[in-house]
Amino acid sequence: MKLKLKQLIVGIIVCFVIQSNAQNKLHTYVDPMIGSEGDGRVFIGPSCPFGMVKPSPDCTVSPNSGWLPMPKEVTGFSQVHVSGTGGGPKYGNIQIMPFSGELNKIDQTSFRQEENVKLGYYETVFKENQIKTEITTGEKVSFYRITYPKYVTKDLKIDPGFFLGEPKEPDPDAREAQQFVGSQIEIVSDTEVRGYSRIRGGWNNGRAYTVYFWAVFDQPIAKYVTWKDGKFYSNTSAQFDSGKKTGALLSFGKEGKQELNVKIGISFLSSLKAKNNIEVEIPHWNFNSVLSALENKWEQLLSRITISPDTSEDYKKMFYTGLYHTMIMPVDRTGENPLWTNDEPYYDDFYCIWDTFRTSSPLITIIDPDREVEIINAMLNIYKRDGYLPEGRSGNENGRTQGGSNAETVIADAFVKNLKGIDYELALKAMLKDAEVLPGGNEEKEGRGGLNEYLNLGYIPYGIDRAGNRTIDYAYNDYNIATVAKGLNHTAIYDRYIKQSEYWKNLWRADYEDNGSKGFIMPKDASGNWLDDVVFGESKIQKPTFKYTPTITESPWYVCHWCVFFYEGTSWEYSLSIPHHIPEVVARSGGDLAFKNRLDTFFEKELYDVSNEPSFLAPTMYHWIGRPDLSSDRIHTIIKNNFNSSPKGLPGNDDSGAMSSWLAFHMMGLYPNAGQPYYLINTPLIKEITFQLKGGKSFKISTKNLSDKKKYINSATLNGEPYNKAWILHEDIVNGGELILEMASKPSSWGTTMLPPTK
Amino acid sequence: MKLKLKQLIVGIIVCFVIQSNAQNKLHTYVDPMIGSEGDGRVFIGPSCPFGMVKPSPDCTVSPNSGWLPMPKEVTGFSQVHVSGTGGGPKYGNIQIMPFSGELNKIDQTSFRQEENVKLGYYETVFKENQIKTEITTGEKVSFYRITYPKYVTKDLKIDPGFFLGEPKEPDPDAREAQQFVGSQIEIVSDTEVRGYSRIRGGWNNGRAYTVYFWAVFDQPIAKYVTWKDGKFYSNTSAQFDSGKKTGALLSFGKEGKQELNVKIGISFLSSLKAKNNIEVEIPHWNFNSVLSALENKWEQLLSRITISPDTSEDYKKMFYTGLYHTMIMPVDRTGENPLWTNDEPYYDDFYCIWDTFRTSSPLITIIDPDREVEIINAMLNIYKRDGYLPEGRSGNENGRTQGGSNAETVIADAFVKNLKGIDYELALKAMLKDAEVLPGGNEEKEGRGGLNEYLNLGYIPYGIDRAGNRTIDYAYNDYNIATVAKGLNHTAIYDRYIKQSEYWKNLWRADYEDNGSKGFIMPKDASGNWLDDVVFGESKIQKPTFKYTPTITESPWYVCHWCVFFYEGTSWEYSLSIPHHIPEVVARSGGDLAFKNRLDTFFEKELYDVSNEPSFLAPTMYHWIGRPDLSSDRIHTIIKNNFNSSPKGLPGNDDSGAMSSWLAFHMMGLYPNAGQPYYLINTPLIKEITFQLKGGKSFKISTKNLSDKKKYINSATLNGEPYNKAWILHEDIVNGGELILEMASKPSSWGTTMLPPTK
Missing domain, CATH: 2.70.98.10 (Beta-galactosidase; Chain A, domain 5)
Known part of the structure; x- marks a missing residue:
């Protein structure tokens, strides 16, 4: 008996040493210099995960x-x-x-x-x-x-x-x-x-x-x-x-x-x-x-996602650095809050959620769901004490909105992914504050600027800062509210917000054509007239106007960056940024073929902006016309042309890890539609990925025969059963198991019929 | 030569000692205990003028x-x-x-x-x-x-x-x-x-x-x-x-x-x-x-107002304690501002301007105009850095409005009294922020809650907190803005705000009778219907209502103190609180006689509330029907019945010196209508008062034959010339000179014809 115990201990120690040797390599793949030069602007010094000191x-x-x-x-x-x-x-x-x-x-x-x-x-x-x-x-x-x-x-x-x-x-x-x-x-x-x-x-x-x-x-x-x-x-x-x-x-x-x-x-x-x-x-x-x-x-933390050992050094560096960049912000300041008693979690430097809601939050949810719960609870505490959920927050104060009140998406994402330990009733109240109470005074600090017009007209008229992207973001944020309200059985709230989630349609100018595509989010005045020409700048004397088109970017240095119709983007981008009603966008674009052409034009005429978040979802939108193969093609081309493991390896501001988490998801062949419970499945860049999940389970994504030539998913199984959908629910991942993707050199019928869910 | 110098020095020292002996008495009349018991709540400890430490x-x-x-x-x-x-x-x-x-x-x-x-x-x-x-x-x-x-x-x-x-x-x-x-x-x-x-x-x-x-x-x-x-x-x-x-x-x-x-x-x-x-x-x-x-x-500071040596000890104590209480708040925190660089004046504890705009600010302006300039500059700095002028502010943060955005009155008062060293263009911007930008989020923190309704409907409908007094306060604040705009030659702004200053009329229910008087500020809904019955409390089940009358006070403990129609007052009080259009209130009440009856009823039926600021102006309103004698009678009765030199000598919260400054003004026979350039003249309680003015001039108010019996002003002279108005301009005071009031045992025709100015 004694001997056996000793052997057991030795065995455990040996195992531990081996395992620890094997695992102790992952952090060495992190290269903090990736994205440090050019537009990436990443922090290059040492930092703990979500570390306060940098x-x-x-x-x-x-x-x-x-x-x-x-x-x-x-x-x-x-x-x-x-x-x-x-x-x-x-x-x-x-x-x-x-x-x-x-x-x-x-x-x-x-x-x-x-x-x-x-x-x-x-x-x-x-x-x-x-x-x-x-x-x-x-x-x-x-x-x-x-x-x-x-x-x-x-x-x-x-x-x-x-x-x-x-x-x-x-x-x-x-x-x-x-x-x-x-x-x-x-x-x-x-x-x-x-x-x-x-x-x-x-x-x-x-x-x-x-x-x-x-x-x-x-x-x-x-x-x-x-x-x-x-x-x-x-x-x-x-x-x-x-x-x-x-x-x-x-x-x-x-x-x-x-x-x-x-x-x-x-x-x-x-x-x-x-x-x-x-x-x-x-x-x-x-x-x-x-x-x-x-x-x-x-x-x-990094070892919660392990990848095939034969992954290239470059890919290993790009992938683990992607995870790393996703987890250095926001910062954990628990115990360091000078504003209210500090035994609750406290996080600062939401910089800003407009950037991070799409991919950073979902990635943290996969790697470290407890951390995401802490972050959301900190956000709810900020709502309780400072009056509004953060959108941008830094130096212990809310400040800066760029579009929507995107904390709604973060909360809805946690809700649909069943994160425990969050008071969702309180969260709903916090979201409704954004959606119903104009922040006033300083309308870019928090909440929803232009809210009254949005509620009264069903859209924000041209002339109010960022009228275009605020309207469509609010509509999606309203969808997020409806999602949570429905889950909490608040039917009246659901009914109201699911209706408002359609308000983006009020700025959809159906007959407007540009570059061969039809239907764009375009400026409208408060009386409901579409505007072909809009005011430029603030000159009260010359009152210049210009022709507003879907390809136009409006911000020369002498026009304020935040006063334009679309913040940091064009109508081509934003008209595709309707994450809850993509089938409707497809239909309004003229159906599947027209939409395919629209996407092709978008990417081929370089109307797509790889360097900023409004375009994040676009490369995967072929999924909604039953062409996941085209999504994968786009994604791989984008990554190949714009991302690498050098200091200039990020094509735009990393934005607290937003860009890096977009990359990390795509390298795994998954892409979230934040606020909704599924991931789109694409061809991964890495042959095998294993998530070590909370509670001891694991979920593995394996490819068979993946190569540069065999880059299309031919068929798939989930836990041994045929799996024909090009998307997978979050709960299927957290339940553990294995998704096997059988690759082929040509697109197949896999994933072409059961399109991603819309509710 | 040497000898002469010595003599001179001795002479100076002797003078100094004598003068200092003579003057060093005034502060001994201050009794910090006056108003310490009961509702007065004054601070009883040591404090420097506007002192930070108390x-x-x-x-x-x-x-x-x-x-x-x-x-x-x-x-x-x-x-x-x-x-x-x-x-x-x-x-x-x-x-x-x-x-x-x-x-x-x-x-x-x-x-x-x-x-x-x-x-x-x-x-x-x-x-x-x-x-x-x-x-x-x-x-x-x-x-x-x-x-x-x-x-x-x-x-x-x-x-x-x-x-x-x-x-x-x-x-x-x-x-x-x-x-x-x-x-x-x-x-x-x-x-x-x-x-x-x-x-x-x-x-x-x-x-x-x-x-x-x-x-x-x-x-x-x-x-x-x-x-x-x-x-x-x-x-x-x-x-x-x-x-x-x-x-x-x-x-x-x-x-x-x-x-x-x-x-x-x-x-x-x-x-x-x-x-x-x-x-x-x-x-x-x-x-x-x-x-x-x-x-x-x-x-x-106290010696800037000297009074007849034969004034009673009680009056001396009440008067100088009144001045003292007026100058312990707000507090001077220059060099102690943790929010922005601190070489500008910084004041905190505006607690709150709703209380102090009527008499405290005007009294500081007389005693220490440089201080008032500093305070206003600090308010403008708060606007610049925190976004809004303070109404209530404490602990380095704006917070609490009770009615209007009364910083407007403080600024207008400084403007009409020609205080130098204030950037009035900036001040106008700050006032317009209050008047045009809804604070939102927290509508009781600063600015004007209910602003949109006020602007759209011309009044605040019942159901929005403090709809009644907010409407009439905003109208007066708009008058203050018009005053400054006119003086700065901003005609368009003047035109707009002078029009809005009439908005109180939109809540004047002309045919409503109560206690023999006609016309009251009464609740109206958003559709323009007068409300006889209004909702009580927040019960969503019983939805109780009650009959709203001009004598009603609405706040039992289970109804929130700040959600009522009139904050801390009745319609009887607030309907008289229209400081810019008193002749119009007189006319709408049915003319001079009806208005006299109205005032008499107000005081005799104890509808007047001596303990709170909304009633502050009422006792002097007989001036506007040519009966300054009745104003004096009311004032003296009120003081006799409610004020004394004991710890219970203040009838309500002193509110940073508001109550004390009301008393001090009336003891001098002057009363300001803050935001307007004049003082009403009443029978003083003190026979002789001398203001030592900035720049070395002085202004003296002397009475002749004043006694309990000879308590009516029979005639007056200003700098030797007959003076027949029961009011005096601020500039007449700061120019220096002497106002002599000849007293008699019966009211005369003095002050009965040239009524106080209305523009």
């Missing part, structure tokens, strides 16, 4: 993610960033910068000689002074290992006055620009510095937020100066907040070891809480163990 | 001002309070409590044996332990002198977890209840403690605000324990914020002097800023010099 170099104050490619100079390393964003920058707080020299100037800008980035790890060596900086991070604490050359002074700047996106010419009213409010610094002891940075504005034009820090060093400070408002003070250990920029230059001398370790605890409550975050999370000085802990967290 | 005992967590009369127990002394308020309490932060005993319990409640209060000074001795606490204060620093009995330990509790208005049963959603968010405490050295209190909610249902402190002691801490969440920690000098209540019990031992001095710096930015506030404002330990500095500040 340390990274800031290469000037301009870039949204802080980083820019070499040879751009480095201003310093700050602790809070966002990933993949457009619009005005946010954060870039509590910057540090190692240097060597006199403690007499604030600017310590340096150039990089080399740079190395992997998951959880950043390293650079500065050209001028050969100082090496390595960074890793915990959830709320960043960790720096700085190696100075021999015989020079080991100096460090701490600059809580720095932030990204400061206007060059001071303009306290500048839209989307971060604005300085206050900062503070205190040298607490010879190994500790505390303080904060308080900033307002930025992308979401938000109220002031405060980032507190507590920095500790493994060597004593030998000498320091502090500054305020550009003036140095050599005998002053603290600079209190008087609305001026403050900071400190620290010197650790020339003596002792060349390696200086720095931990920076961050908190949104207080410096003491930041200190506690260090004590709880990283009580030691072991850089490598912080890095391993971070790697393990990612490994644990 | 230390006072908290007698349980219930009272709005903290204080209650003996024998109620004292929970402790907190540093931030408001004065005269109704609704849910706000503030009560950073409580301290001296005690003697073991450091083992948080509750150190004591009973008072005696209590002494004068301007700038509070003193009490506790019954159980004979500890004496004396308090005075600076602008941002409170100062405690605590005297312990011999041979006992000198102990002190610091409790940043305390706040007023905490619900007994925890209910995080309770309306108007302050809610705990977080707190922190650190024993910095043996003479310093820092920390903060973070609270949300309260009267204005505001976001979280943070009160930071830095406490210093003139004796070293001998021993301490800290606590978190009710648990004591004896070796822990800091309790970081984890969303739980924290605090410390300090012991200064038995040795040394019995007197412990404590300075508590307060800041809304940081603890270090609070420390700096101490260093800048009270670098010493001299209690008496802090008190003298405070007295001098008040003396300097």
Whole structure:
């Protein structure tokens, strides 16, 4: 008996080691540099999953993610960033910068000689002074290992006055620009510095937020100066907040070891809480163990989707980096909410849901449904305390809508996928607030701008900002409300909202032809007249007009980006973005053949915009005319032409992982129609994918004979039974099992008859 | 030459002493206890003019001002309070409590044996332990002198977890209840403690605000324990914020002097800023010099209005306490704004303008026009950064409207009184935001709830909260906008708003009779039907209705206070509250005689409510039928029956000094119609009043032969010329001079013909 137990334990350990060896590879496929150059704008520094702290170099104050490619100079390393964003920058707080020299100037800008980035790890060596900086991070604490050359002074700047996106010419009213409010610094002891940075504005034009820090060093400070408002003070250990920029230059001398370790605890409550975050999370000085802990967290998540070992290195990198990018935002700030008691989950940096509702939320739901429940509960708490669900939110404040109130879709998606632990009655109330109460005052902050017109006319008339995409988004959001109301047996609410979900039809100009296709969402005035010519800009004197067509993009720099008929897109794109009534769009386009031609024209004449979310669903729309083969063809062409594993491997802003999750889904041969309970099935890029599901079950998607030539699904089985639908319900996945796709070199009749569900 | 200089200096000193002796009496007439009992709810502790810090005992967590009369127990002394308020309490932060005993319990409640209060000074001795606490204060620093009995330990509790208005049963959603968010405490050295209190909610249902402190002691801490969440920690000098209540019990031992001095710096930015506030404002330990500095500040302000030396002691107390109460709110938080850069004036605790626009703002304009300019500029900054002018604002957030958007009246009042240093073009924009952009989301936070209906129908239909008084207030606010627009030559705006200023007429039910009078503001539905019966409460089953009459008050406890037709008043009151069209109200009431009867009925049948602001103008309305004698009679009767110099000397909530400023104006024989450039002249209660005006001029109001019998104005001269109007323009006052009122025992023809202006 004893012996047997021993053998068992040894066996378990062996298994564990093998398994852990086998699994411990996945995170190495993550390449944080994918999408870092060009328009991707991803955050390249270390981050835990949904991690609050995101340390990274800031290469000037301009870039949204802080980083820019070499040879751009480095201003310093700050602790809070966002990933993949457009619009005005946010954060870039509590910057540090190692240097060597006199403690007499604030600017310590340096150039990089080399740079190395992997998951959880950043390293650079500065050209001028050969100082090496390595960074890793915990959830709320960043960790720096700085190696100075021999015989020079080991100096460090701490600059809580720095932030990204400061206007060059001071303009306290500048839209989307971060604005300085206050900062503070205190040298607490010879190994500790505390303080904060308080900033307002930025992308979401938000109220002031405060980032507190507590920095500790493994060597004593030998000498320091502090500054305020550009003036140095050599005998002053603290600079209190008087609305001026403050900071400190620290010197650790020339003596002792060349390696200086720095931990920076961050908190949104207080410096003491930041200190506690260090004590709880990283009580030691072991850089490598912080890095391993971070790697393990990612490994644990990434290993919930395993793929065929013979997948190409490129595909492995693209796929796991896709998962990674999907899970670095929003950020988990539970315990760090300065607005209400913080024992509930709290998330910030919804940046913004217009971007992420389509694919990011559904992907998180598959990998980590408990996390999605937490995120939605945090959204409901925001509704309860701040009055509205977030659409865009950052720095602890709602701000920015781009189209719909898309939290509705996120909630409906959770509801139809049966996520437990959400108070859906409360969620319905929150959605109805969006749908029934005009936010007013600032109609782009939250809720639904133009709501009264939408409700009174059944559409938003031209002249109200983003009339086109708001109308069609609201109609889909109303469908989401109807979905939840129906499930909760609120029949009257269902009846009302299912009716309103058809309001997109009120802007469908049926006889309008363009590029051989018929029927487009087009501008209409409040009296119900279609507008061929619309007003351009805001000139009250010349009152220019222009001919509005479905291919037109309306935003030259001197017309405000958010005042146009369609936000960041054309009528060609948005007219296809009706996710709940696609058969109706097909019919209104003239039937299957006409719709096929419409889609073909869309892609072939490059009316499709790979770089932005409104076009996300379009490549799969061939499914609704019984041609899943054409969907797969489009998707594969798009990926081949626009995505790769290089720094320029994302064709547009990653938008908190939106672009990356679109890619990850398509590599698996699945695509969600968020807010609805199914995934479309396409030809995967990866031969075998296994989901490790909550509760121990797994679901496998296997292909047979997949190759560049055999790229069409010929037949399929689900758990051994023939499966003839080109879509699969979420519940079929979570029940576990196996979907086998038998591939062939030509399209077959598979998936051509039982079209995706419409209710 | 030398000698002469010496003589000159001696002369100056003698003059100064004499003058200072003569003047130094005025502040002694201030009795902070007037209005402290009953409904007055004034703050009784020390406060600088518009002072940010207001230390006072908290007698349980219930009272709005903290204080209650003996024998109620004292929970402790907190540093931030408001004065005269109704609704849910706000503030009560950073409580301290001296005690003697073991450091083992948080509750150190004591009973008072005696209590002494004068301007700038509070003193009490506790019954159980004979500890004496004396308090005075600076602008941002409170100062405690605590005297312990011999041979006992000198102990002190610091409790940043305390706040007023905490619900007994925890209910995080309770309306108007302050809610705990977080707190922190650190024993910095043996003479310093820092920390903060973070609270949300309260009267204005505001976001979280943070009160930071830095406490210093003139004796070293001998021993301490800290606590978190009710648990004591004896070796822990800091309790970081984890969303739980924290605090410390300090012991200064038995040795040394019995007197412990404590300075508590307060800041809304940081603890270090609070420390700096101490260093800048009270670098010493001299209690008496802090008190003298405070007295001098008040003396300097109060002496801008001097009165006949032979005024009765009671009247002197009532008058100067009236001025005092008018100038303790809103509070000057310049340099303490955590929301945007703080080199502009910043004021908080507009609590609320619905209360203060009528008399408080006009009185500040007379005493200290520069202050009023600062306050208005702070309001405009709030509009710029937060989107709307404040109506109610506290804890750095707008919140609560009761009727109109009365900042319009405050601005118009400044405009017609020609206050310089205000950007009136910006002010007009801010007013137009109120008038044209529905706040939405939360329609009681700011701006104008029900705006769309008001604009579409010309009135707010019954069913929308406070439809009655919102309609008539908005009409007056529109008149205020028209006033400013006209002055700035914006003709189109003027034309629109002067038209809208008549919208009150749309709710005037001309043929409705009640108590012998005709024509009342009455509820109307959206289709234009007058409602005799209106819905009561929110029952969806019984749907009860009741007969709505002009004498009815609608708010039993189970109907929400803010959902009624008229907020805190009846149609009898509000139908007279049309400050811009009084001749029209007279005409619609049936002419002069009918209107006289109407007013007589109003006062004699006690339909007039002395305790609330909607009735403020009514007693002077006899002026508009050429009977200023009757106005004076009413005013004197009202004052005699309702106001005195006792703690119960105010008949209603003082509302940040609204009630007190009403009294002060009438004691001077002047009454403003805020937003319009004149004052009504009544028989003063004080024989001689002199305004020391900005720029060195003075204006004197003298009576001749004023006595209880000779109480009617027989004739008047202004600067020696006969003056026959019962009203005077603001510019006549600021130009300096003398108004002499010749009194007689019977009403004369004085003031009966040239009625107050209407444009």
